[in-house]
Amino acid sequence: MALGTVMALVFVSTGYEYVRRIAEEREIDRLVSENDMLRLQVETRLRSVLNDLQVIREYPPILGLARSVSSGGVDPEDGSTTEAWRQRLGVIFRAMLDARPSYTQIRYVGVAERGRELVRVERTSAGSVHVTQEDRLQSKSQRDYFRVGVGLPAGAMAFSQVTPNIEFGEVVADDPPTIRAVTPIRGADGEVFGVLVINADFVKLVAGISQFERRKYVTHFIDPASNRIRTDTDGSIEFHWASEGSDELRGWVSRITSGGVPANQFSGEYQGRTYLTHASELQLDGVYNAAGFHLVSVADEATLFADVLVLQQRMIAIALAVVLFGGLVGALFGRRLVVPLNALAESMEKYGSSESLNLPTRDRTEIGGVARRFEALTRRLREIESAERAVRVQLESVVNGAVDGLITIDTEGSVLSFNPACERLFGVAAGDVLGRNVSMLMPETVAAHHDGYVADHMRTGRERMIGMRRQLQARRRDGTEFPIELSVSRIELPDRIIFSGIVRDVSERVTALALLEDTIDQLEHTNVALSEANERLDQANGDVRSLAYIISHDLKAPLINLLSFSGELRELMDELQSLTGNDTPEARDRAQQIMGETVPLVLGFVEESAARMDIKLNLILQLSKLGRYEFRPEPVDLASVFEGAVADAAAPEDRASVTVEVDPTPFNVDRQAVTIIAANLVSNALKYRSDDRPLSVIITGTREDGRMHLCVEDHGRGIAPDDLTDVFNLFRRVGRQDTKGDGIGLSYCSMLVKRLNGRIWCESVLGRGSRFHVVLPETAVAERSEAA
Structure with missing residues (x-):
């Protein structure tokens, strides 16, 4: 009897603990797998909201409206009005709402007017979609999501906490709990112009996910503020604000969001029941405030291990029966009981290593009943294993079917997984990458430092790339490099840490950006060329206006003289005609006086006026040729040029009074132009000398920042202040007119200097002398005027 009692107790304790341990391990694995699958689907649903936000942000009316509002109501690029851009955006927003039943609002909120x-x-609430009238638009500058959006960097996106919908400062009771996705819109000046916002019904957004229909576990989706969606095993969905529920429940949620409830462990009792929980945090790469969204799967221990508990009760009953009747049974049927029990124990020992347990299920005794129960339990465990494999296959199909590349590595940089999208991107089969260092997919300059970055992160926790989106260069199997967009996440498993990366080929985007930059550069060069052409055209038009003024003003005086003298000749001819036939002495004396004195005098005036007109016309013709003159820069010794001008213009006895101190280093400029300038300036300095002082002319030339500064200084007559403004005007001569001149020399110099992109000006004191300054740039080249 003692032996039977001991055997019964051993059977009950070892069998129950062994089966419970196996069942617990299987349930934990299944709980974790289904939680991971559900988390991926929730992340995908939230990313779809961000994708819609990004798509809307790229539509032309977004920036078109910003331009028109900033420019007073009309877009300077295409002429569209602010109202036209609003109507186009209304059509786009309405189409998006029609396609997304979970979206409740799409808004474009400006920064101006307190976030209007x-x-x-x-x-x-009835489900219809409409565009809000302008008088119903509201200011949102005090809302948290608006402030978050304004503070984001360019191109960044964020989610708000779940809050009630507030209109005109009051909570709308019938509206669902709302989560908002926001992104800033920046104007042409780089400053934030507004915020793009998508409002979504928090419950509808996640209610359609297939995994929520499972009845095995209760699931909680919790936001950073501890608001939560609860799906029960019967498929029902409930939303609860953070303030709802008992203190015990709120404390449990708080411990989850703060990391206080360990995953894969019984979290203790709640309302008298013990639960198994697994909490995971959503990984939303590139979203600034994504931290704090948790997904929690909860399983009731009593439900999970109901079969095991039934088995335990039956085993206890059997043990009691064995203890009570052990003596009698041992005496009569000892061998018959020991053999099946040994067989049952051996079969239980083989579970997990053999498909066939060979249990004594046909035994009609209680041992047979236990064997049948144990066989049913093992069959249930195999069903759990099969469901787990199905979940893993489903997860694998999601990963393999992804458009973007998905790669995982360990802390040593060895590749753990490499999906088909990665095979297409890098041109290498997964079998050739798995187990090797991921640096084989990087350019040498990056690969040399990768392992050091990982080791530094594991040692210090410093995050160089984790949790953000970066553009990098990658290398294909054939050695070619291409640009990728990479998002890296850190995943902490129970026994190790791994890193996952999402890879996207952005070659087309980089090429398009490069083409856009080239086009912008070409437009800038074109604008510069057009500006220079406009300047040349303005200069040519100025020259034309000057010539027109000269023709209309300076040639007018000779023409008036010619007309006047022609009229006088006609009157003299009429007078001679009247004297014809009059033979009186007075008539003969008058006729003789007209023909001998008056007519020759008038003809002399006519010839003088015609000669002056001819001179001015020739000078105007000479100036007009300046516009067609093609300048050819060459190295010129300006000291020699001015010395030659002095030798040509100064009498031998005056040359000693002229000093030339010009830098002799060759200066790149048009030789003929600078020779004309030197000749005119030197000639004027010698011509307008003072009658009271000895002749003195000083010519200097110094280089200053790639320019030549020339100065011709004399101690001559000087120029009155009122005449300085006319010094460079055509046909204008100032001061005493006791020397020969035509008033074109300084005007000609001024036009040449302007064509050479230089400056010319005069400083003078009447009675003391003058300084004429000329500044010319190196390689001064003037292009031919289009108006010439």
């Missing part, structure tokens, strides 16, 4: 809405499209 520019465009708003919303879904009514």
Whole structure:
């Protein structure tokens, strides 16, 4: 009897603990797998909201409205009005709401006017979608999501906490709990112009996920503020604000969001029941405030291990029966009981290593009943294993079917997984990459430092790339490099840490950006060329206006003289005609006086006026040729040029009074132009000498920052202040007119200097002398005027 009692107790304790341990391990694995699958689906649903936000942000009306508002109501690029851009955005927002039943509003909120809405499209409680009238648009500068959006960097996106919908400062009771995705819109000046916002029904957004329909576990989706969606085993979905529920429940949620509830462990009792939980945090790469969204799967221990508990009760009953009747049974049927029990124990020992347990299920005794129960339990465990494999296959199909590349590595940099999208991107089969260092997919300059980056992160926790999106260069199997967009996440498993990366080929985007930059550069060069052409055209037009003024003003005086003298000749001819036939002495004396004195005098005036007109016409012709003259820069010794001008213009006895101190280093300039300038300036300095002082002319030339500064200084007559403004005007001569001149020399110099992109000016004191300054740039080249 003692032996039977001991055997019964051993059977009950070892069998129950062994089966419970196996069942617990299987349930934990299944709980974790289904939680991971559900988390991926929730992450995908939230990313779809961000993708829609990004798509809307790229539509032309977004920036078109910003330009028109900033420019007073009309877009300077295409002429569209602010109202036209609003109507186009209304159509786009409405189409997006029609396609997304979980979206309740899409808004474009400006920064100006305390965050006043520019465009708003919303879904009514009846389900209809309409564009909000302008007088119903609201200011949102005090809302947290607006402040978050304004503070984001360019191109960044963020989610708000779940809050009630507030309109005109009051909570709308019938509206669902709302989560908002926001991104800033920046104007042409780089400053934030507004915020793009998508409002989504928090419950509807995640309610359609297939995994929520499972009845095995209760699931909680918790936001950073501890608001939660609860799906029960019967498929029902409930939303609870953080303030709802008992203190015990709120404390449990708080411990989850703060990391206080360990995953894969019984979290203790709640309302008298013990639960198994697994909490995971959503990984939303590139979203600034994504931290704090948790997904928690909860399983009731009593439900999970109901079969095991039934088995335990039956084993206890059997043990009691064995203890009570052990003596009798041992005496009569000892061998018959020991053999099946040994067989049952051996079969239980083989579970997990053999498909066939060979249990004594046909035994009609209690041992047979236990064997049958144990066989049913093992069959249930195999079903759990099969379901787990199905979940893993489903997860694998999601990963393999992804458009973007997905790669995972360990802390040593060895590749653990490499999906088909990665095979296409890098041109290498997964079998050739798995187990090797991921640096084989990087350019040498990056690969040399990769392992050091990982080791530094594991040692210090410093995050160089984790949790953000970066553009890098990658290398294909054939050695070619291409640009990728990479997002890296750190995943902490129970026994190790791994890193996952999402890879996207952005070659087309980089090429398009490069083409856009080239086009912008070409436009800038074109604008510069057009500006220079406009300047040359303005200069040519100025020259034309000057010539027109000269023709209309300076040639007018000779023409008036010619007309006047022609009229006088006609009157003299009429007078001679009247004297014809009059033979009186007075008539003969008058006729003789007209023909001998008056007519020759008038003809002399006519010839003088015609000669002056001819001179001025020739000078105007000479100036007009300046516009067609093609300048050819060459190295010129300006000291020699001015010395030659002095030798040509100064009498031998005056040359000693002229000093030339010009830098002799060759200066790149047009030789003929600078020779004309030197000749005119030197000639004027010698011509307008003072009658009271000895002749003195000083010519200097110094280089200053790639320019030549020339100065011709004399101690001559000087120029009165009122005449300085006319010094460079055509046909204008100032001061005493006691020397020969035509008033064109300094005007000609001024035009040449302007064509050479230089400056010329005069400083003078009447009675003391003058300084004429000329500054010319090196390699001064003037292009031919289009108006010449």
